[in-house]
Amino acid sequence: xxxxxxxxxxxxxxxxxxxxxxxxxxxxxxxxxxxxxxxxxxxxxxxxxxxxxxxxxxxxxxxxxxxxxxxxxxxxxxxxxxxxxxxxxxxxxxxxxxxxx
Numbered sequence: 001x002x003x004x005x006x007x008x009x010x011x012x013x014x015x016x017x018x019x020x021x022x023x024x025x026x027x028x029x030x031x032x033x034x035x036x037x038x039x040x041x042x043x044x045x046x047x048x049x050x051x052x053x054x055x056x057x058x059x060x061x062x063x064x065x066x067x068x069x070x071x072x073x074x075x076x077x078x079x080x081x082x083x084x085x086x087x088x089x090x091x092x093x094x095x096x097x098x099x100x101x
Contacts, residue, residue: 031069032076034061036089039100045093048074 029037034055039046046054048070055061063069077098081088090098 029060031055031061031073032080032089035073035077035098036100039090039098043100045097045099047096048077048098051098 035048035051037060038051038054038058042054052063052070052073056063066072074096077090078092081090081092089101091101093099
């Protein structure tokens with residue numbers, strides 16, 4: 001057996017094929033990607049709560065059980081704006097509202 005197929009503990013690695021479900025999960029959008037897509041489709045500035053509702057309605061993304069997904073999305077968008085600057089996909093248009101660049 002090749003060295004790349006053996007764990008450090010000496011046992012062989014278990015290999016398995018990716019199921020259709022695993023493939024589908026790999027294609028799911030992140031909340032930020034879904035928000036960018038929703039903003040691009042609407043062409044209008046939106047609040048995070050509106051984006052969360054639109055993302056769930058269109059099936060792009062839904063909260064995995066968090067209590068405040070809109071606050072998490074707000075934080076992620078502002079972080080992208082501050083770290084990427086002009087290369088960010090988002091711009092702040094008003095208090096609590098964002099648009100696609």
